[in-house]
Amino acid sequence: MTIFSPRRAGAFACATFALLTVPAAHAAETGPATPDAIVAASPAGDWQAIPADELLVMTLAPAKDGSSRQIVIQLVPSPYSQGWVDNIRKLAKAHWWDGTSVYRVVDNWVTQWGDAEETKPLPDSLRDIPESEYITPLGKAISLSCDKAETPQALCDSYAPVAQIIDGWPLASDGTSRWPVHCYGSVGVARNLSPDTGSGAELYTVIGHAPRQLDRNVAVVGRVIEGMTYLSTLPRGKGPAGTYADPAMRVPIRSVRLASQLPEADRPAFEFMTDDSDSFAHYFALRAARHDDFYHVPAHGVDVCNVPVPIRARKTGASAE
Amino acid sequence: MTIFSPRRAGAFACATFALLTVPAAHAAETGPATPDAIVAASPAGDWQAIPADELLVMTLAPAKDGSSRQIVIQLVPSPYSQGWVDNIRKLAKAHWWDGTSVYRVVDNWVTQWGDAEETKPLPDSLRDIPESEYITPLGKAISLSCDKAETPQALCDSYAPVAQIIDGWPLASDGTSRWPVHCYGSVGVARNLSPDTGSGAELYTVIGHAPRQLDRNVAVVGRVIEGMTYLSTLPRGKGPAGTYADPAMRVPIRSVRLASQLPEADRPAFEFMTDDSDSFAHYFALRAARHDDFYHVPAHGVDVCNVPVPIRARKTGASAE
Numbered sequence: 001m002t003i004f005s006p007r008r009a010g011a012f013a014c015a016t017f018a019l020l021t022v023p024a025a026h027a028a029e030t031g032p033a034t035p036d037a038i039v040a041a042s043p044a045g046d047w048q049a050i051p052a053d054e055l056l057v058m059t060l061a062p063a064k065d066g067s068s069r070q071i072v073i074q075l076v077p078s079p080y081s082q083g084w085v086d087n088i089r090k091l092a093k094a095h096w097w098d099g100t101s102v103y104r105v106v107d108n109w110v111t112q113w114g115d116a117e118e119t120k121p122l123p124d125s126l127r128d129i130p131e132s133e134y135i136t137p138l139g140k141a142i143s144l145s146c147d148k149a150e151t152p153q154a155l156c157d158s159y160a161p162v163a164q165i166i167d168g169w170p171l172a173s174d175g176t177s178r179w180p181v182h183c184y185g186s187v188g189v190a191r192n193l194s195p196d197t198g199s200g201a202e203l204y205t206v207i208g209h210a211p212r213q214l215d216r217n218v219a220v221v222g223r224v225i226e227g228m229t230y231l232s233t234l235p236r237g238k239g240p241a242g243t244y245a246d247p248a249m250r251v252p253i254r255s256v257r258l259a260s261q262l263p264e265a266d267r268p269a270f271e272f273m274t275d276d277s278d279s280f281a282h283y284f285a286l287r288a289a290r291h292d293d294f295y296h297v298p299a300h301g302v303d304v305c306n307v308p309v310p311i312r313a314r315k316t317g318a319s320a321e
Numbered sequence: 322m323t324i325f326s327p328r329r330a331g332a333f334a335c336a337t338f339a340l341l342t343v344p345a346a347h348a349a350e351t352g353p354a355t356p357d358a359i360v361a362a363s364p365a366g367d368w369q370a371i372p373a374d375e376l377l378v379m380t381l382a383p384a385k386d387g388s389s390r391q392i393v394i395q396l397v398p399s400p401y402s403q404g405w406v407d408n409i410r411k412l413a414k415a416h417w418w419d420g421t422s423v424y425r426v427v428d429n430w431v432t433q434w435g436d437a438e439e440t441k442p443l444p445d446s447l448r449d450i451p452e453s454e455y456i457t458p459l460g461k462a463i464s465l466s467c468d469k470a471e472t473p474q475a476l477c478d479s480y481a482p483v484a485q486i487i488d489g490w491p492l493a494s495d496g497t498s499r500w501p502v503h504c505y506g507s508v509g510v511a512r513n514l515s516p517d518t519g520s521g522a523e524l525y526t527v528i529g530h531a532p533r534q535l536d537r538n539v540a541v542v543g544r545v546i547e548g549m550t551y552l553s554t555l556p557r558g559k560g561p562a563g564t565y566a567d568p569a570m571r572v573p574i575r576s577v578r579l580a581s582q583l584p585e586a587d588r589p590a591f592e593f594m595t596d597d598s599d600s601f602a603h604y605f606a607l608r609a610a611r612h613d614d615f616y617h618v619p620a621h622g623v624d625v626c627n628v629p630v631p632i633r634a635r636k637t638g639a640s641a642e
Contacts, residue, residue: 107550108505131617158477158624184429184530194617209505209530209626213611216618229428229557236550290534296452296515297537303479303624305530 032292035283039310042279047271048168049314050074055259056092056222057268058113060102060230061252071227072259072268073187074311076220077167079136080180083129084189084219087200089258094123096201097256102234106242108208111231112190114201116243116250122201129197134216135177144175155304159212163304165275165284170304172215180220183210183305187222207232210305225270225311269314283310353613356604360631363600368592369489370635371395376580377413377543378589379434381423381551382573392548393580393589394508395632397541398488400457401501404450405510405540408521410579415444417522418577423555427563429529432552433511435522437564437571443522450518455537456498465496476625480533484625486596486605491625493536501541504531504626508543528553531626546591546632590635604631 054077060069075085091097103116146156157163160172163181171178182188186206191198197219205224224231239245259267273280287307289298375398381390396406412418424437467477478484481493484502492499503509507527512519518540526545545552560566580588594601608628610619 107553134618156477156479158479158622159620160622193614211627213608213616213620213623213627215620217611217616232428233554233556235554287534290538293514295534295538297455299480299534299536301479301481302534306532306534 034292035286038283046273046277046279048274050270052260052267053258057259058256059254061254069230071230072225073222074225075222076180081219081221083133084200084221087126090123090125091201092256092258097253100253101250103250104243105234105237107236110204111207112204122199126199131195131197135179137177141175159215165307168272168309179216181215182206182212185224185228186220189219189221205231270311271314273310355613356607359604367594367598367600369595371591373581373588374579378580379577380575382575390551392551393546394543395546396543397501402540402542404454405521405542408447411444411446412522413577413579418574421574422571424571425564426555426558428557431525432528433525443520447520452516452518456500458498462496486628489593489630500537502536503527503533506545506549507541510540510542526552591632592635594631
């Protein structure tokens with residue numbers, strides 16, 4: 001997407017081009033490659049389906065105009081944050097979130113949901129997760145080099161020795177362990193003071209600049225991949241810590257289910273661009289060095305949160321109906 | 322601000338503490354230092370008033386509930402981006418924005434305003450600014466070291482050799498020049514394709530993760546310091562490039578004035594924490610290494626957009642009335 005001033009038709013055409021998915025041939029005719037054009041031109045083999053038990057479907061009460069509000073969250077895959085992810089699956093299967101609400105919204109920080117009154121009993125089956133599980137030990141030490149020539153997709157990072165897109169997720173590493181990082185749209189587990197780590201019942205998503213200082217201090221368990229604007233445009237709270245002072249402002253949550261709990265015909269289906277594909281390598285390179293009709297000074301650098309893994313709805317018998 | 326799960330009263334107390342400005346004595350009693358506590362405890366001498374001709378006051382049409390919506394933008398001081406800032410002062414003095422609108426909102430990107438139809442003539446006095454003015458040459462070369470021990474407030478950056486908070490602003494440098502960078506709330510000049518640089522009539526503010534790839538490609542001319550939520554919570558646009566497809570969704574701009582154009586009694590007054598003060602050094606250090614009742618793993622690193630320069634309303638005869 002480009003920032004533009006629509007004074008001239010050309011600008012509209014360019015900005016629109018950046019928004020649309022166009023075939024490779026068209027992209028080639030239209031000008032220098034852009035990340036969006038690479039995504040549009042990528043072969044089917046460069047995409048991988050997201051398992052139905054890694055998709056959480058949250059349905060809010062309809063908006064004032066009656067329109068429905070469905071949010072889809074992709075859960076972090078094994079081995080990252082799995083203690084909390086397991087709890088979240090148990091909560092979804094118990095229909096625990098049904099009747100709870102979105103009760104806290106802080107500008108440039110987070111939108112948070114769960115049981116605002118914190119009186120609803122939690123399933124006994126939930127596990128208490130130790131802080132040690134914020135990170136995942138690596139089998140063997142990895143290189144910490146963020147020299148572009150040596151490891152083109154390893155990023156020098158402000159918060160960790162190195163950050164990379166691996167297994168479809170932005171991860172940071174200290175060489176002996178890895179952890180999922182906070183970016184815009186990341187979903188994390190709200191908690192009390194350390195050493196509490198949260199159960200997974202109270203969740204938040206990031207609605208501003210990535211609060212990377214939370215990495216390794218709070219569990220990142222997923223990311224919003226559909227319906228983000230239903231959470232990012234809510235009125236900011238004026239109560240303690242940005243909660244809604246007036247309970248009437250809370251947004252009711254009708255239901256939260258794993259896609260795998262839904263009838264096949266009702267399951268949302270998504271796929272992500274695999275990070276070991278040629279398409280992703282090209283996409284990543286362009287994200288780190290934009291040079292096209294709009295960008296004249298490539299940064300030759302990028303932070304891990306500005307390389308969002310391409311994710312799109314998947315055409316299936318069900319979703320195509 | 323802390324993310325918290327209000328299951329226990331203690332968490333509320335902690336989160337509230339992080340939101341309130343508390344006297345130093347109280348902060349000391351309450352526990353480990355936090356950035357907010359440092360700001361609250363800083364002496365008056367560590368703050369500097371923002372000149373009235375560096376404040377832009379934008380008044381939107383009242384909200385549906387009748388409440389007023391005033392936004393205050395701090396303009397980047399000399400010598401950065403001054404060609405565009407000069408144009409913006411001329412546009413404000415000509416009342417050019419009165420009757421224009423906020424017409425484009427893209428999630429995790431920008432909210433943009435000006436003349437949606439692009440038919441309103443611009444003042445003849447505006448200057449065409451060359452791309453060379455996106456950066457400001459330095460009198461003499463500066464160190465590019467981001468070694469914490471050597472230059473504690475110089476940050477290793479993903480988009481430039483070094484980034485720092487200087488003159489009250491987040492700036493990046495290549496050693497021979499500096500430029501203001503894009504962060505959440507930054508205000509920039511929308512433009513057409515390169516080499517167009519925009520006049521300053523069409524402006525945007527960042528409502529998501531810092532799009533640092535725009536640095537040196539678009540002019541950063543200021544930052545929103547009051548009323549940001551009036552721009553960040555607007556419905557996202559569904560038209561081309563995120564413009565509002567339905568003109569009725571545009572938010573009317575009643576007026577835009579420099580504070581210096583307003584009667585003294587009506588002028589908003591703000592001050593910022595000077596970056597050469599002891600308070601700022603302490604604030605910066607804590608931002609880069611949170612270690613308190615909530616944070617148990619300090620990052621020992623921070624990106625320049627996560628060290629927002631403390632800014633607050635200034636008690637004056639006028640504003641205290």
